[in-house]
Amino acid sequence: MSWPDAEExxxxxxxxxxxxxxxxxxxxxxxxxxxxxxxxxxxxxxxEADTFADKLKRAISGYWMDVDPPYAAKARASGKESDRDDLSMLEHQFAYGFACKDLEESTRLPEDLPRVTKAGVSVSFVAIAKRSMELRWLVDSGLPVIIALLKPNGTDDAVPCVVERVWVQSTEPKGFFSMPTVEYVDLIGYRLDDATPVAERVQNS
Structure with a gap:
């Protein structure tokens, strides 16, 4: 994982x-x-309290933090002091959108997972299609986490893990109207049972 063209x-x-x-x-x-x-x-x-006191679709909000130096410099030059930017409608639909809903018994993860609350919310991300995930909260700190079954470091046995971040490796288009080509996606986090770091690579097929 690297940004080869980054000066800073x-x-x-x-x-x-x-x-x-x-x-x-x-x-x-x-x-x-x-x-x-x-x-x-x-x-x-x-x-957790605010999530279940309101509509589940409001459990998560998605946005950009445009911290890449050229982007930040351009924003400051235009008078914008914040790095935060909303996802566009197209980004919501085709790239980085998400949806939250009630857990379904047929697809939900076990309730009695270590370290996290039993209550949760089903979450789907456009960027990680066909992967069942849940929003839960750490018991000790109350911090929200995304839970999914991952296959640690190339193994075949999926185990419950916290997914902390996703790395998208892509090839940028040469034509103006072309779309980037995703080579692979890395799901990175740690096992819930023993906190061992985990990474699963999903190749674009």
């Missing part, structure tokens, strides 16, 4: 939540990083 590194994925990049927050349940640049797609989750 401003995103540090291995640091604790709230310290990974300018504008980071402990409430970010998931972030997406891309080989294209250092701008971050952020998925911020509400607390």
């Amino acid at each position: 590194i401003v995103v540090f994925p291995e640091r604790p939540r709230g310290e990974r990049f300018r504008g980071d927050s402990p409430a970010l349940a998931l972030i997406i990083l891309r080989s294209k640049n250092q701008n971050v797609v952020c998925y911020e989750a509400r607390s």
